[in-house]
Amino acid sequence: MKNTDLIKLPFSKNNPILVQVLGVCSCLAVTAQLKPAVVMAVSVTVVVALSNLIISLMRNTIPPRIRIIVQLVVVSTLVVLVDQVLKAYMYDVSKQLSVFVGLIITNCIVMGRLEAFAMVQKPWPSLLDGLGNGLGYSVILIVLGFVRELFGSGTLWGYPVVEKLGLYNIGYENNGLMIMPPMALILVGLIIWWHRSRNKDLVEQ
Amino acid sequence: MRIKWVEQLFDKIEPTFSEGGKLGWLHSTFDAFHTFALTPKTITRSGSHIRDAVDSKRSIIVVIIALLPALLFGMWNIGYQTAMSTGAGADWHWIYMWWFGFLRMLPMIAVSYIVGLAIEFAFAQYRGHEVNEGFLATGLLIPMIVPVTTPLWQLALAVAFAVIIGKEVFGGSGMNFLNPALVARAFLFFAYPTHMSGDKVWIASTWWGNDAIAGATPMGELATGSAPSASALDMLIGTIPGSTCETSFIAIALGAMLLLFTGIASWRIMLGVFLGGGLMGLLFNAIGGNAYMELPFYYHFLMGGFAFGAVFMATDPVTAAQTNAGKWIYGLLIGVFAVLLRVCNPAYPEGMMLSILFMNCMAPLIDHCIVARNIKMRERRIGK
Numbered sequence: 001m002k003n004t005d006l007i008k009l010p011f012s013k014n015n016p017i018l019v020q021v022l023g024v025c026s027c028l029a030v031t032a033q034l035k036p037a038v039v040m041a042v043s044v045t046v047v048v049a050l051s052n053l054i055i056s057l058m059r060n061t062i063p064p065r066i067r068i069i070v071q072l073v074v075v076s077t078l079v080v081l082v083d084q085v086l087k088a089y090m091y092d093v094s095k096q097l098s099v100f101v102g103l104i105i106t107n108c109i110v111m112g113r114l115e116a117f118a119m120v121q122k123p124w125p126s127l128l129d130g131l132g133n134g135l136g137y138s139v140i141l142i143v144l145g146f147v148r149e150l151f152g153s154g155t156l157w158g159y160p161v162v163e164k165l166g167l168y169n170i171g172y173e174n175n176g177l178m179i180m181p182p183m184a185l186i187l188v189g190l191i192i193w194w195h196r197s198r199n200k201d202l203v204e205q
Numbered sequence: 206m207r208i209k210w211v212e213q214l215f216d217k218i219e220p221t222f223s224e225g226g227k228l229g230w231l232h233s234t235f236d237a238f239h240t241f242a243l244t245p246k247t248i249t250r251s252g253s254h255i256r257d258a259v260d261s262k263r264s265i266i267v268v269i270i271a272l273l274p275a276l277l278f279g280m281w282n283i284g285y286q287t288a289m290s291t292g293a294g295a296d297w298h299w300i301y302m303w304w305f306g307f308l309r310m311l312p313m314i315a316v317s318y319i320v321g322l323a324i325e326f327a328f329a330q331y332r333g334h335e336v337n338e339g340f341l342a343t344g345l346l347i348p349m350i351v352p353v354t355t356p357l358w359q360l361a362l363a364v365a366f367a368v369i370i371g372k373e374v375f376g377g378s379g380m381n382f383l384n385p386a387l388v389a390r391a392f393l394f395f396a397y398p399t400h401m402s403g404d405k406v407w408i409a410s411t412w413w414g415n416d417a418i419a420g421a422t423p424m425g426e427l428a429t430g431s432a433p434s435a436s437a438l439d440m441l442i443g444t445i446p447g448s449t450c451e452t453s454f455i456a457i458a459l460g461a462m463l464l465l466f467t468g469i470a471s472w473r474i475m476l477g478v479f480l481g482g483g484l485m486g487l488l489f490n491a492i493g494g495n496a497y498m499e500l501p502f503y504y505h506f507l508m509g510g511f512a513f514g515a516v517f518m519a520t521d522p523v524t525a526a527q528t529n530a531g532k533w534i535y536g537l538l539i540g541v542f543a544v545l546l547r548v549c550n551p552a553y554p555e556g557m558m559l560s561i562l563f564m565n566c567m568a569p570l571i572d573h574c575i576v577a578r579n580i581k582m583r584e585r586r587i588g589k
Binding site for chain 1: 356358359370374392395396397398399
């Protein structure tokens with residue numbers, strides 16, 4: 001596989017959420033607003049990319065039977081670092097994300113890339129693969145955060161868009177369903193629907 | 206009954222719409238109107254079949270006729286409630302009350318049909334399918350189960366959601382596992398809760414006064430801990446505030462009789478729902494504790510959407526259980542959960558919608574268990 005594909009494919013035919021259907025839990029939980037969604041997206045991207053790199057560097061010294069434990073140690077170290085940084089510099093967002101930063105450890109995308117890619121590939125491609133998958137995940141998270149905050153709360157990044165447009169005065173109301181996790185699942189389903197109708201070769205026979 | 210000129214008209218324009226014709230791409234649309242007006246002439250060619258003269262289009266029409274008593278009564282009740290609460294009272298002739306309600310319902314029904322059918326036709330056209338008739342009933346059901354004050358744009362959004370997410374993504378009518386009309390109501394309930402519950406939404410205001418009129422439903426009153434102010438007789442006749450056409454037990458019972466007589470709705474499901482609800486009501490009576498628990502069990506049948514749900518929603522053949530034993534279990538549990546939700550969960554004043562949707566999800570599982578059990582019993586009988 002070419003190095004550019006490692007970055008490009010996760011955006012289209014190998015998107016972690018749309019095609020691999022991994023990392024769905026966090027994408028339902030943190031996308032009610034745009035800001036936490038973006039912070040989460042950045043955090044996961046950093047963790048996936050760096051853990052891919054580190055595991056790839058260590059791959060020849062890891063005994064196969066305990067590889068999951070070793071991977072977990074690396075991932076949780078990185079997650080704790082991210083958590084500390086967030087607490088230090090973005091305390092309010094960190095509060096909002098609460099337990100979901102810690103739960104990056106259990107994000108299937110991270111484990112999936114380590115197992116499927118970093119354990120058998122050289123460091124540079126591994127880093128690119130981690131970045132690509134992190135960014136592919138980020139795109140979906142940001143789209144969801146944008147749609148859900150705009151229609152659910154009428155704001156974007158905390159700015160009251162709908163109120164400034166004066167839509168409330170003509171009878172518009174925020175959609176309460178958008179803030180609930182089930183609607184995120186439905187939105188992901190709709191995106192998958194659109195994605196598969198564009199890429200027919202993804203449809204199973 | 207054959208109507209000559211309709212037949213001739215369709216025969217004349219058919220070539221234009223068939224494959225190769227000028228408007229061949231509109232084939233699905235033509236087919237929809239053709240089979241709606243006339244029973245299709247197609248002949249089953251392979252295998253042995255039992256063919257009923259009543260196809261699904263004809264049975265949908267019976268459902269719509271069964272809905273008429275509730276619809277007509279609902280229209281009158283809209284006017285009656287407004288007249289009573291604005292103090293106009295006896296000044297309004299009953300025909301004027303009905304006319305007032307009719308004008309209130311008409312835009313809602315129109316929006317529901319236009320939005321829903323537009324999406325149905327678009328999908329059928331795009332996929333090259335026949336247009337399915339299921340929406341004719343759904344489109345009428347949706348405005349009948351929402352409060353009269355629901356804004357039309359919200360109704361349109363809910364209908365679009367129900368048709369696309371509730372039905373078309375699974376492949377259209379017959380493939381949906383949730384009742385589309387209830388999906389629309391659930392969408393409204395969760396998306397715009399202030400328009401679906403409380404005591405400000407049930408009574409239409411007059412054109413000349415824009416203030417929302419307060420009027421609690423019996424269940425709204427019970428949720429706040431007081432006994433319902435309406436008598437059981439009022440609820441039986443239906444002269445209480447509520448969703449547009451679900452208040453009258455008698456009108457719904459008329460429709461139920463037609464559905465049962467024609468065999469379109471399953472009597473097992475209907476009876477099951479009432480039995481389940483009654484048993485749960487009696488159980489709460491035995492426990493006691495607050496006004497809701499001590500409510501006579503038959504009040505549950507009369508209040509809210511219980512009767513309407515039992516007759517028109519739970520019996521939807523697509524989303525209900527298919528096996529006979531399964532229908533009993535399905536119906537009983539709907540009744541049980543509906544009353545349980547009403548009494549025990551103050552966050553959801555009406556349990557009928559959620560309990561039917563929940564059992565819709567469970568119906569395939571129930572059927573699976575019944576079939577598996579049947580296979581096991583037959584195996585034992587032949588001495589394995």
